[in-house]
Structure formats: C-alpha cells, structure tokens
Amino acid sequence: MNAQFKKGVLEMVVLLSLARKDMYGYEIVSEVSKIIEVNEGTIYPLLKRLTNEKFFETYLRESSEGPPRKYYHLTKAGEMYKDELKNEWLQFNESVMTFIKECDSP
Amino acid sequence: MTKKDFLNFLEQRLMVLNDTERADLLNEYEEHIEMKMASGLSEEEAIAGFGDPEELVKELLDAYHLNTDYQPSGSRSASRIAWYVKSCAHFVSSMFDTLFHYSIRDLFKLFLQACFLAAFLGVILLGGAFLGSLLHGTFWHLGWIGRLFYDMVALFAWIIYIALAIYLVIFFIKRYILIDYQPLEPPAGNSQPKELFRMENLHLDEHFDNAKTYAGNMAEQTGEAFARMKQKAAESRELRAARREGREPVKVPFPDISLGELCMKIIVFCCRFIGFFFLLMAGCSALSLIAASAAGLVFVVMGYKIIGPFLMLLGCALLSIVITGLLLQFVFGIGGGKHETV
The missing domain is CATH 1.20.5 (Single alpha-helices involved in coiled-coils or other helix-helix interfaces)
Known part of the structure; x- marks a missing residue:
C-alpha cells in the first residue's frame, strides 16, 4: 500500500477513532492498525503533535493491570478539525473517483 | 536492540524537550513495549515495530516544530565534557593496566629507556643553550638588528625543541605504555568532539x-x-x-x-660550519679595516696629523688579517702542513 496514501489519511483515522471513545496509546495503535497498516512508532509522534495543537487532551486513569494509563480525549477544537478533515477527504475522494471512472470508460 | 537501549537512545535524543514531556513520551513507549510483550512478542520484535529509531526521533521532534538536528549546546557540551573526562580516566587506567602487566625486568628496561630519552633531550637542550650563549655576545653587539635576529632564531629553536620533546614523549608513551589502548567511542551526535587521544591519526x-x-x-x-x-x-x-x-x-x-671516528668527523664538520660564519665576519672586518688603513695612509701622506689613529687602524687591520687567516685554516684546513686534512 502506497505510503503517501497512508500518511494522508492517518491523522483523520486517528481523529475519527478518538471521536468514538477516549483511548490510551496502545489502544489507539491497535484500532488504527485494523483500518490501515501503519508503523506503530509514528502514531505516538502524531498523538504528541495533535496534543500540542490542542486537538487532544490527556488525563490519567487508573488501570487494573498496572500503572495508571494516559488517556486521550478529543477536544472541541479537535472535533472541528476532525469534521474539516472528513469533509475534505470526501470531496477529494469524489473527484478522484469521478476521474477514475472517466479514465476507465472513454 | 533491548528495551533499555531503545529507551536510552530516545532519552538522549530528546534532551531538547523539557523533563516532563520527555518522561511522558518515554513512559508511553515503555508501556507500549510492555503491552506488546504481554501479547506474546519478544522484546526485539516489540521494538522492531517502531522502525528506524532515528526516523522516529525525527518525527517526534517534528511534532514540537523543532529543528530535528538540534541538540542544545548545553547538553551537547555536557555530554562532550563527560566524554572527555571519561576518556582521560580511560587513558590513565589503560596506562596503569599495561604497566601492571609488565614484569620487573621489563619495567626496568622501560625505566632505562625513559632515562635515555631524558638524557637525549637534556643533551640537546644543553647543546642549544651553549650555542646560544656563544652567539649571544656576538649578535648583541651588532645593534638592534643583531638582537632581533638573535631573538627570532632563539624563539624558533625553542619551538622546534619543545615540539621535538613532546613528539618524542608521546611516541615513547604510545610505544611502550599504551600497547593495547583502545580509545573510547565518542558520544553520538552531529558534531564529533575533537578526539584528544586519537594517536593513531598522528x-x-x-x-x-x-x-x-x-x-x-x-x-x-x-x-x-x-x-x-x-x-x-x-x-x-x-x-x-x-x-x-x-x-x-x-x-x-x-x-x-669506526662510529667514533665518524662522530668526531661530524662534530668537526659542524664546528667548521659555524666557524665559516665567523670567518665571513672576520673577513669583512679585515677588508674594511685594510681599506680604512689605506685611506688613513693617504691622509697621513697628505699631511694630516692623524699618525696616532692611523697606527691604530693599521694595527687592527693586521690583527683582523691574522684572525681571518686562522679561521681560514680552521674551516678549510688551508696551509695546515702538519695536520691531517679531510
């Protein structure tokens, strides 16, 4: 799978996942890996960046299996950004699909 | 790569971040690795999943909008200082290590060789000092040019001597004491610190x-x-x-x-070489004194009352001729009848 494609949608997929429920790092990685195959290492930098840009909030929650885990929560700004990305993607997708159809049936 | 290595690497490269941020990140990675291992993977596999650590660090720092090549001079020089200190300690300890492995006989030989080195340097120093004092008087009477010339030559000679001494001492140490010396690995970083003890490069x-x-x-x-x-x-x-x-x-x-003969000949040759310069000076003064006496003679004949000074000039001229002759004989062995000439 083309790396550029994956890179392009990774942010959006992460935002969409977190919109459903708060998750901790490892959980996010697993969720995203179900949809697109991606290098786990790069998820954390992405999480860090989006947190810095105030799209995420983090908090610690006690866990039954060891030390407290850091959970990520989508902020209002994050939600707006997520919607923006989703719309851009749908538009983008549509244009490309139309073009492909044109190419396939001259 | 082990988990510890991986986390240490991250910690080092993320020094630019503030402590909480860094600790935070390292925590998350550690947790992630733990959980992966809990799900059945080995430590190696868990870390392999992160890909190239360098790339990872780059992306992490990118998230903070930082220059990924940045290492604050503080931490950079701190790690460099630490490396220097460690290097010195390593150097000294390996020196002692080698020395302790020497037998008594070898230690004694080493000591003798050190004495030889010291004696050699001492002889050169004495010779230079002697020569210096010889020439000192001559040059200082030639006015400020002579003094300047002498000082410059002396400075030059000192520099050469000190450089030679250092060179020999380093060589000596390297040859006999640091036989198995392996310099420490310098810390990873964009600017390689100057490797103080990289003697191989010399x-x-x-x-x-x-x-x-x-x-x-x-x-x-x-x-x-x-x-x-x-x-x-x-x-x-x-x-x-x-x-x-x-x-x-x-x-x-x-x-x-024989070696002795050869040495003698070399010493004689050197003396003659030096004598040659004195010869030049003597010759020049002789010539000028002769010319002056001739002029004086002319004036005396012309009636000027300068008999006294003229006689003095004449005497000096004759003396300088004699000295020049002696020096000629010494330097070129001309007119020496009885002595064997080379």
Whole structure:
C-alpha cells in the first residue's frame, strides 16, 4: 500500500477513532492498525503533535493491570478539525473517483 | 536492540524537550513495549515495530516544530565534557593496566629507556643553550638588528625543541605504555568532539620509522663518503710517496670508519660550519679595516696629523688579517702542513 496514501489519511483515522471513545496509546495503535497498516512508532509522534495543537487532551486513569494509563480525549477544537478533515477527504475522494471512472470508460 | 537501549537512545535524543514531556513520551513507549510483550512478542520484535529509531526521533521532534538536528549546546557540551573526562580516566587506567602487566625486568628496561630519552633531550637542550650563549655576545653587539635576529632564531629553536620533546614523549608513551589502548567511542551526535587521544591519526609509528630509516641511510652514506674521502687522501699520499721513493704505489684498502671516528668527523664538520660564519665576519672586518688603513695612509701622506689613529687602524687591520687567516685554516684546513686534512 502506497505510503503517501497512508500518511494522508492517518491523522483523520486517528481523529475519527478518538471521536468514538477516549483511548490510551496502545489502544489507539491497535484500532488504527485494523483500518490501515501503519508503523506503530509514528502514531505516538502524531498523538504528541495533535496534543500540542490542542486537538487532544490527556488525563490519567487508573488501570487494573498496572500503572495508571494516559488517556486521550478529543477536544472541541479537535472535533472541528476532525469534521474539516472528513469533509475534505470526501470531496477529494469524489473527484478522484469521478476521474477514475472517466479514465476507465472513454 | 533491548528495551533499555531503545529507551536510552530516545532519552538522549530528546534532551531538547523539557523533563516532563520527555518522561511522558518515554513512559508511553515503555508501556507500549510492555503491552506488546504481554501479547506474546519478544522484546526485539516489540521494538522492531517502531522502525528506524532515528526516523522516529525525527518525527517526534517534528511534532514540537523543532529543528530535528538540534541538540542544545548545553547538553551537547555536557555530554562532550563527560566524554572527555571519561576518556582521560580511560587513558590513565589503560596506562596503569599495561604497566601492571609488565614484569620487573621489563619495567626496568622501560625505566632505562625513559632515562635515555631524558638524557637525549637534556643533551640537546644543553647543546642549544651553549650555542646560544656563544652567539649571544656576538649578535648583541651588532645593534638592534643583531638582537632581533638573535631573538627570532632563539624563539624558533625553542619551538622546534619543545615540539621535538613532546613528539618524542608521546611516541615513547604510545610505544611502550599504551600497547593495547583502545580509545573510547565518542558520544553520538552531529558534531564529533575533537578526539584528544586519537594517536593513531598522528601516524607516529610511520613517521618515526621513516625518520629512523632516513637517519640510518644518511649515517650510512655519510660514513661511506668519509671512508671514500679518506681512501682518496690515503691513495694520493701513497702515490706521492711512491713517486718519491721510485716505486709502484701500493693499493690502499677501503678504510673502516669506526662510529667514533665518524662522530668526531661530524662534530668537526659542524664546528667548521659555524666557524665559516665567523670567518665571513672576520673577513669583512679585515677588508674594511685594510681599506680604512689605506685611506688613513693617504691622509697621513697628505699631511694630516692623524699618525696616532692611523697606527691604530693599521694595527687592527693586521690583527683582523691574522684572525681571518686562522679561521681560514680552521674551516678549510688551508696551509695546515702538519695536520691531517679531510
């Protein structure tokens, strides 16, 4: 799978996942890996960046299996950004699909 | 890569972040690795999932909108200082290590060699000082130019001497004490710190071997040249003797030059070389004094009452002629009848 494609949608997929429920790092990685195959290492930098840009909030929650885990929560700004990305993607997708159809049936 | 190595690497490269951020990140990665291992993967596999650590760090720092090549000078110099200190300690400890592994006999030999080195340096120093004091008086009387010249030459000589001494000491240490020395790995970073003890780069062994070979060759050739000259002189003497006595000249064998003889000849040659300069000066003064006396004579003849000064000039001129003659004899061996000439 083309790396550029994956890179392009990774942010959006992460935002969409977190919109459903708060998750901790490892959980996010697993969720995203179900949809697109991606290098786990790069998820954390992405999480860090989006947190810095105030799209995420983090908090610690006690866990039954060891030390407290850091959970990520989508902020209002994050939600707006997520919607923006989703719309851009749908538009983008549509244009490309139309073009492909044109190419396939001259 | 082990988990510890991986996390240490991250910690080092993320020094630019503030402590909480960094600790935070490292925590998350550690947790992630733990959970992966809990799900059945080995430590290696868990870390392999992160891909190239360098790339990872780059992306992490990117998230903070930082120059990914950035290492704050503080932490950079701190790690460099730490490396220097460690290097010094390593250097000293490996020196002691090697020394302790020496037997008593070897230690004694080492001590002797050190004494030789010290004696060698001392002799050169004494020789230089002696020469310096010899020339000092001469040059200082030549006015400020002479003083300047003398000072410059002295400074130059000192620099050369000190450089030679340091070179030899380093070589000595490297040869005999640091046989198994492996310098420490410098810390990973964009700017390699200057490697203080990177003696391999000096190519000391090569230089010294070259110098030894060269000196050896020179000595050999010099010895041969002297021997040949001696043989020629002996041959010509033999030829003259044979002619005088009306017989066939006997074949002169190639003479053996002993080391002592060679050294003597070299020393004599050096003295003659120095004497040559004195000869030049003496010759110049002689010439000028002769010219002055001639002028004085003219004036005396013309009636000027300068008999006194004229006689003095004449005396000086004669004296300088005598000195020049002596020096000529010394330097070139001209007119020495009884002494054997080379």
